[in-house]
Structures are given as structure tokens and as C-alpha cells.
Amino acid sequence: MSHFxxxxxxxxxxxxxxxxxxxxxxxxxxxxxxxxxxxxxxEERDRP
Numbered sequence: 001m002s003h004f005x006x007x008x009x010x011x012x013x014x015x016x017x018x019x020x021x022x023x024x025x026x027x028x029x030x031x032x033x034x035x036x037x038x039x040x041x042x043e044e045r046d047r048p
Contacts, residue, residue, distance in 0.1 A: 001009075016024070035043075
């Protein structure tokens with residue numbers, strides 16, 4: 001195989017799997033946004 005293809009395979013193998021990414025995301029604490037995105041959008045929409 002060409003050097004390029006081998007490097008691309010190596011890079012792909014170094015990245016976390018989809019399952020690993022999902023587990024890492026689920027392990028993060030839930031963000032508490034204040035004000036909430038809905039409140040920010042409502043304010044922007046209601047601005048004159």
C-alpha cells in the first residue's frame with residue numbers, strides 16, 4: 001500500500017470509536033446554561 005493509505009489507516013485507528021465518543025460525552029456533567037438557549041432566542045426574537 002502507498003504511504004498515504006497506510007498513514008490514513010493509522011490515523012483512523014488512533015481516533016476513538018463512535019461508542020467511545022458517546023461514552024465520553026455521557027460521562028460529562030450536564031451543562032446548566034443561564035439564561036437558557038430558549039430564553040436567549042425569545043429575547044432576540046422579541047427585540048424591536
